[in-house]
Amino acid sequence: MLKLLTLSLWRTVACITLLLGVIGVVVPGLPTVPFLLLSAWSAGKGWPRLEIWLLAHPSFGPPLKRWREQGAVPRKAKYLATVMMTMSALLLLLFAAPLWLKLVLPAFLCAVAIWLWRRPEA
Template structure:
């Protein structure tokens, strides 16, 4: 019983933190909104069904969450924005005094993320 309560609490904590970060992303440029909302809805489904239902029924958040759940779809506009932000991040990283290993590993990783993203269906 105690383990189940702890597990549910962890899922709720993750759902709440993810939702908070997603809501901050609505007003803070550069912080993504939808990935945090996806994580929030997923973790809420594990331990906070009421929050999951609210997110899926929300007029702004619900449609992208449902498109992702049903089809794994990402709108073209979001793909362009993500690719642009990743490109800008790489340029800023290369111009910064960041560690060489980071400059070496992050661009190929982001390239793989972009390829994966552009292979997602659009609805």
């Protein structure tokens, strides 16, 4: 029973993140690749056929393979992510939010940007 529940959980995560990734293809500001990475990872835990399909997909496969093989992030994606994180931090400062959030979130986003720019490029 526990094995079936675990399998169902991994498949649910894979489906939801795949759906979010596909939506991200057409909705500006919603990332695609991070959701596809999570989908492929969770599919590998509970749905190997979906993982194989994602890796073989002509559009989704190449960035997933680059990430798995080299941990690589294309420069264009780095720029886009940095711009989006900067805009998010600036918007947070303009709107009403708790002070702790206005301090912690920009610091966290800065740490993510540093990590991101240290990744190899495709």
